[in-house]
Amino acid sequence: MVLITRRIDFSASHVYHNPQLSAEENRRIFGKCNNPHGHGHNYTLEVTVAGEPDPVTGMVLDLKELKEILAREVMQRMDHRHLNHEVPELAGQIPTCENIARVIWNLLEPKIKQGLLHRVRLYESPDLFADCFRNGTAGSRGNT
Amino acid sequence: MGAKANSAELIIELGRRYHFSASHRLHTAHLSEEENSRVFGKCNNPFGHGHNYVLEVSVSGPVDPATGMIANLADLDGFVEQAVLQVFDHKSLNEDVAVFLDKVPTTENLCIDIYERLKNFSHAKLERVRIEETRNNSFEYAGQQFARVPVASSAEKEQR
Numbered sequence: 001m002v003l004i005t006r007r008i009d010f011s012a013s014h015v016y017h018n019p020q021l022s023a024e025e026n027r028r029i030f031g032k033c034n035n036p037h038g039h040g041h042n043y044t045l046e047v048t049v050a051g052e053p054d055p056v057t058g059m060v061l062d063l064k065e066l067k068e069i070l071a072r073e074v075m076q077r078m079d080h081r082h083l084n085h086e087v088p089e090l091a092g093q094i095p096t097c098e099n100i101a102r103v104i105w106n107l108l109e110p111k112i113k114q115g116l117l118h119r120v121r122l123y124e125s126p127d128l129f130a131d132c133f134r135n136g137t138a139g140s141r142g143n144t
Numbered sequence: 145m146g147a148k149a150n151s152a153e154l155i156i157e158l159g160r161r162y163h164f165s166a167s168h169r170l171h172t173a174h175l176s177e178e179e180n181s182r183v184f185g186k187c188n189n190p191f192g193h194g195h196n197y198v199l200e201v202s203v204s205g206p207v208d209p210a211t212g213m214i215a216n217l218a219d220l221d222g223f224v225e226q227a228v229l230q231v232f233d234h235k236s237l238n239e240d241v242a243v244f245l246d247k248v249p250t251t252e253n254l255c256i257d258i259y260e261r262l263k264n265f266s267h268a269k270l271e272r273v274r275i276e277e278t279r280n281n282s283f284e285y286a287g288q289q290f291a292r293v294p295v296a297s298s299a300e301k302e303q304r
Contacts, residue, residue, distance in 0.1 A: 094211055096213050098212060098213060121159075128159070128160055130156055130158050132155070133155055134152040135154075139202075
């Protein structure tokens with residue numbers, strides 16, 4: 001099995017606010033991420049696909065096709081958008097790294113026809129990221 | 145492997161990077177001066193040297209629907225600050241950190257020591273620590289069960 005990773009960058013704004021909590025609780029839990037008018041990040045997304053290289057082409061998958069899937073599913077939805085207001089898949093959720101990574105996983109997994117989606121890593125900043133993967137396939141719990 | 149969908153549960157991990165700077169010298173009293181110099185090379189220079197270390201901490205757990213978080217970053221940052229950064233940042237690993245008074249402060253050993261300091265984080269499960277000693281060298285540890293290949297004992301290595 002070979003892993004292949006493609007990286008893309010997008011920029012978006014968000015705010016952390018749970019309407020079921022009081023204003024004080026929101027401030028206590030979310031800190032400056034609760035500032036009412038929101039703020040933004042340059043996100044970096046790393047998408048890793050696992051598979052065997054095709055004996056004819058030497059490729060696990062056609063990177064051009066992956067690029068198009070990422071453009072359609074992620075860039076068009078999230079780049080230069082407000083994640084709370086403009087991304088229906090995130091409606092009702094706090095747009096944390098964890099939740100965005102899971103939404104991206106769910107968007108990409110059914111679209112990837114060559115190889116298997118192995119890991120989605122979303123960086124909110126160089127020092128904060130979330131990984132999403134199927135149990136037993138990545139992370140420290142072993143590879144298949 | 146075909147393109148058959150895997151139905152195993154989805155796991156989310158949160159990764160956070162921290163930075164600290166420290167000095168060390170790779171040297172062990174179990175070896176002669178010549179052997180130390182041969183084994184550790186310039187890392188054995190008597191007055192030591194330093195690195196800007198990057199510590200990457202990964203934790204897992206259910207994402208709280210109310211907060212969207214595995215763990216509140218303020219809790220994780222506070223725990224790492226107290227358990228690790230205050231102990232290691234701008235210190236001499238050999239002289240200021242008790243465990244390295246009699247253990248070589250390689251980044252392998254540093255990974256194990258920091259994992260042990262962080263494993264009792266109460267808000268999420270510590271998955272692994274990864275340390276970049278320089279941008280070109282990194283080390284990972286995820287507890288004893290991490291080994292995917294059996295670790296040979298010294299006696300077994302002797303037989304090879």
